[in-house]
Amino acid sequence: MRTGIVILPEHRWWMAEHKWKAAEEYGFHYAWTYDHMGWRSLVDGPWFGAVPTLAAAASVTRKIRLGTLVASPNFRHPVPFARDLLALDDLTDGRFTLGVGAGGVGYDTEVMGDTALDIRQGPRSRQRRFEEFVGSLDMLLAQERTTFSGEYYEIRNARSAPGCVQRPRLPFVVAANGPKSMAVAARYGTGWVTTGPETDDEAEWWRGVARMTETFREVLAGIGRAKESIDFHLNADSCPVYSLTSVEHFRDVAGKARSLGFTDLITHWPRADGVYAGSEAVLEQVVTDVLPELVAGDTR
Template sequence: MAEPKWRAAEEYGFHHAWTYDHLGWRTLVDGPWFGAVPTLTAAAMVTSHIRLGTFVASPNFRHPVPFARDLLTLDDVSDGRFTLGVGAGGAGYDTTVLGDKPPLPQERTARFAEFVELLDQLLVKDRTSWQGRFYAADEARSAPGCVQRPRLPFLVAANGPKAMRIAAKFGQAWVTTGPPTEDIEAWWRGVRTLSEQFSETLATEGRHTRVHRYLNLDSAPVYSLSSAQCFQDAVGRAAALGFTDVVAHWPRHDGVYAGSESVVEEVAADVLPVLGH
């Protein structure tokens, strides 16, 4: 997203703005693509209060030790406005571009669990020594620590039970994409089921502090910003299911998420004030 769009997201009154953390993504892999960390650093320099984050970082091409340094820097540059969105990562370009074989599904989840646990320790402790199957750290330093204490918040992506347990243990927020389907009503039913499952996971894990709930509206078969009314309806349905936040994609000229920026302007003018922003 270009610099003016970050400013616009803040001026329009949105609460948070995100960028993908990939080396390339789906049909856009051959187009322009910028790194998440420098992009968010630039965004932090041209905004003052909107929260910024990765949507989402994954272990596919990152190691927790150097990544923790980047996260500390983002938290500092943004003056405590950064949220780490993190997920297990899926199949695709990120899993093959480094020349490695894509991990099996069970390996991906196990690696994700280590990734999040080690990041948690690196961002809280002054020094971390840790050994796992996929990652290790030896006397890793973390001065000066996070601006946000005890560390910057984690938004953990989870649709399955194992990932939900990771979100319940380490997340200050949980995000879901809902189920894969081309039926919009089936998608909303699936979202309801996932929300109920996450509530059960929180209870099972003994998590009593509040965990914010995010919904990726554009995993639905209908683009949320196809019109202002479509966005308003989707936000209302998400709120009714207990979601505290939603994420929508800035319209593109063509291809995936094709739409008009005039819809964003209409949402900012007519919808956000009604939603209590």
């Protein structure tokens, strides 16, 4: 099983740099960051842009894959964003992965006056926009020129030179919890990521994750795609209990995820307080004791 860690873009670079370096030294396969204008309980605190953060991370790492978890159309248009993605793919020398999702209602839309999408149109509108956003990025990153006219986006003869380092384009890990968004992941994703259901009950969360995993397998089968052809990522910290609460809890989370067929497990760098509050000593012990076990058990 591969592992990824999320480093929130909340620290000035002189503090953040060592986390990105350490993520690579620790042996994580991925280091992710959030792509938001601001996020939930941290909206009034420090927050930096994902693209320049990842560009800086690219300059201090050499092997670890870097990515957004997740970008959304809430405040991004596919044409300029595709240029940013091309740059990140180049700066990482092909180590960049786009984590992409539909986006929800919240600060990301409110801060811009909700000009990108009338939230009163509801989740169906967000889903249609999501499909169009991902499809547009697919074209923009894989084709030399793109022209497209849709319900939400219009693209006129957009160029994509010099193209991605990774061919035919950089990989997408698509966030999806329901069948319609899973269809987008099945069509465009090299990976699928789920946050599981919204619940305060840990056992119910795992039951929900199991149901979603089975549903995604059915979606893949429906389009004739083998489940082995796409990576299954689990955002472990959407569970009511933080994955790095203890070493044994992380080991238990990894075991449950593997039993459900997940190939990739995502945790978050411990914070001093609030969301993802935990101890870096636990993280370091997990790195020493558990990550080697997961790599040794990876048969993919």
